[in-house]
Amino acid sequence: MANADFEGRVYPADAPYSVGREKIREFATAVGATHPAHHDLVAARGSGYPDLVAPPTFAVVVAQRSEAQYIQDPEADIDFSRVVHADERFTHHRPIVAGDELTTVLHVDRIVSRGAISMVTTRCELYAMPQQVEVPSPEADSPGEHVATVVSTLAIRGEDA
């Protein structure tokens, strides 16, 4: 049974994930995404992007890395061998491109246990960090430009389920 005390928890922005060109190409190949904007720099720039564009589900790589802070915490009581993925949603505020340095703020939005099944919903807010070090303004409480929101629900079966 997932530990309900984690509901509402918000983790501090994590160490940035550097989006690399070869990672975009590798991920695109793995999901059969052949659009030239994932593979060819000239094509991507010709389409108005500063660099190679990530496929629509690429943000899962960044999000799952951040979700591990919660999932792998022994206090959270999540037995990963009994986990199945229930749903996933990506909202792109702007496309992810190679060169982005993405920091993620992880939210544990909901933990519901019914019978022997726990449903856990996490939300990752991805921000692109500024490319140059800027003098922080007093109102700047955001880690950077908001790039994507990734909401994921896991179902965890209890020992007797």
Next chain:
Amino acid sequence: MTRPDIATLSVGDVIGQRVVTFDRAALVRYAGASGDRNPIHWSDRVAREAGLPGVIAHGMLTMGTVVNVVVDWAGDPGAVVDYQTRFTKPVEVPDPGEATIEVTGTVGALDAEAGTVRVDLAVTVDGAKVLGRAQALVRL
């Protein structure tokens, strides 16, 4: 690539159809590319211990693959501004052999003012639905 003209679209229009296959090598490739190394996607022993009939595809591999029909129609991967699904049935991947996934994208809703189209994806294996409420919002 030319982009579709929202004015010519109607709810119910089929925007694309395709058949894709996953073999075990495809699962290993996705595991490496995504960093999701859960052994239920490569070890029959671990999959059976978890109560599955055998190795299953990553739900995210299915989700990530079937959206290509939308991207190729839209002509721009950055046009997919929102994409969601439920994973309703695991996709078993035999060895030897492969799983065959059929995908059909249909216009589910149009918002001419916002310039957006909701594409609904029907995703089946042997006639059984494997994704539920798979919807991509596309800005044209």
